[in-house]
Amino acid sequence: MPLATTHRVGLVDQVIEQLRTAVREGEWPIGERIPTEPALCEQLGVGRNTIREAVRALAHTGLLEVRQGDGTYVRATSEVSGAIRRLAGSELREVLQVRRTLEVEGARLAATERTEEEVAELRALLARRATELAEGRWEDFARTDAEFHGAVVRAGHNGLLTELYLGLTEVITASVAATSTITPGVEHAPEIGHEDLADAIAERDPERAVAEACGFLDELLARVESS
Template identity: 60%
Template sequence: MPLVTTTRTGLVDQVIAQMRELVASGEWPLGEKIPPETELVSALGVGRNTVREAVRALSHAGLLEVRQGDGTFVRATSELSGAVSRLCDTELRQVLEVRRALEVESARLAATARTENDVAELEVALRERDAAIDEGDPERVARTDSRLHLLLVEASHNPVLIQLYQGISEAVLSSVATTFDPTVPPERTVSHTELFEAVRDGCPEAAAAEAGGFLDELLAEFDERPGSARSAHSS
């Protein structure tokens, strides 16, 4: 999507709207640096102060992150996910707790609401996740595992639940990347086969139990880490 020259009314709002669309569309990918200020000034036909104010507003909203001496980077794809990821940057346990709350109910609903197309997409996503684990590629594992869980939530066909989960997508991706250990043999990594089968076979209670079970394991592992609040309390 090319940048277009703005009119003189509501310049900051227009620049914010264009930047937000570039982020949401993926033209400015998550984690990547956006064009430098001089390039934005030229492309938009506005002054430096207008660009700086727009960047400041989007940084405050959580979409962009200004790194002094390094540039400005895309931090989130929406204001909601930006706010959530900003709150959860160092709060892995809280992210896992929220994931558990949303994913357990999503699995329960998906077991009765899923369509044949949902099942087919889930099966492909599961194979891709397992292949990534076999390869021991942390980045690919994080991406494929997160996609599998998003598809499970989407199979619930509950639009409110789906929107809430999409809002924490960056936090989910981060939590998967943080908890995956490439030194653990693939056969000892948490399997989602039983979860998929419970959803496919229409077993809501089994699906909910599977969805909650692996997250309970992650929470227990987190609490046993040296330095965690619960570990310190128990000692």
């Protein structure tokens, strides 16, 4: 859908918000080049300086990446995610350590705060995950696995924790793919399941949920550190 035309008040802020919304809603996926300056000027009815200032601000937050002579590309879906991507870099061990901190607390909260609908969602995601594993759909598997962990954190109903975790979505999905035991043509240990974690949450057992969350993340960390 085309971007809305701006009003003549706070133009830069309005453009920043509309660009941010386009990225957040998936109009421009991660890795895709956004429209050129002339195209954005025409769509928004503003001058090039306004567009440049807005793009510069979003590049500073990590949402966009300006590549001289090539264009501007989407780097993350939110400023939080962009900041985390910069901090995490390519150090998988650090990503897993942060995941452990957030997911263990998320599992503990989920075991006491979850709804029946959220338990059903966890079961459905695990079923989909199992199908993708059986069919060798590696990229789908990584996305669904990351979605399952996000659903666990959401089930804890802590808004700030959920927001922090959402900022990690892209690096978590990448870490799932990097640590997955189903990489084609590579020998690995058996795939780590999450049924016991879902059971602990369903049974409102926070201690067991914490133990399950700690267990699989500690195993992933051990694999990375021994590789």
